[in-house]
Amino acid sequence: MKKIFDQILRYLYIKKRDPDAPTNTNIKLMHGMNRISILLFVIALIIMITRLFFKHH
Incomplete structure (x- = not known):
C-alpha cells in the first residue's frame, strides 16, 4: 500500500522521482x-461531497 501511495505522490510531483527509474516517451x-485521471477523480469526489452536504431542497 505504501508503494502505491508513493507512486501517486510522484505522479502529482509531491515526491521526487526515483533517479533509477527508466524514462522513455511511453512511460x-x-x-x-x-x-489527469487522479485529478479528475479528486475533482469528482469534491463535487459529490459538496452535493451531499449542501443539497438544495
Whole structure:
C-alpha cells in the first residue's frame, strides 16, 4: 500500500522521482494520463461531497 501511495505522490510531483527509474516517451505519456485521471477523480469526489452536504431542497 505504501508503494502505491508513493507512486501517486510522484505522479502529482509531491515526491521526487526515483533517479533509477527508466524514462522513455511511453512511460512519460502513461504518467501524464495517470495524473489527469487522479485529478479528475479528486475533482469528482469534491463535487459529490459538496452535493451531499449542501443539497438544495
